[in-house]
Amino acid sequence: MTIIFLGLGSNIGDRKKHIHDAIANLRPEISATQISSIFETQPVGYLHQPYFLNIVIKGRTDLNLYGLLEKTKSIEHQLGRE
Secondary structure, X not given: OEEEEEEEXXXXXXXXHHHHHHHHHHOOOEEEEEEOOOXXXXXXXXXXXXXXXXXXXXXXXXXXXXXXXXXXXXXHHHOOOO
């Protein structure tokens, strides 16, 4: 098992629900062992958008780097990331 850290964030719609849904979709390939508090942050770059909610997850996985990227991209797609 490899220890990983993932940063998650959302600034569209029900931001908390999107983050909780993303965490739920990590399983079973990624098991979250610790989850940070939620922080609200200003957007960077393109400033005319809603504020973000962000968290960091510490977890464990047997996925390799490319498998981890594929899993996270799949979750973004499932949850409707634009």
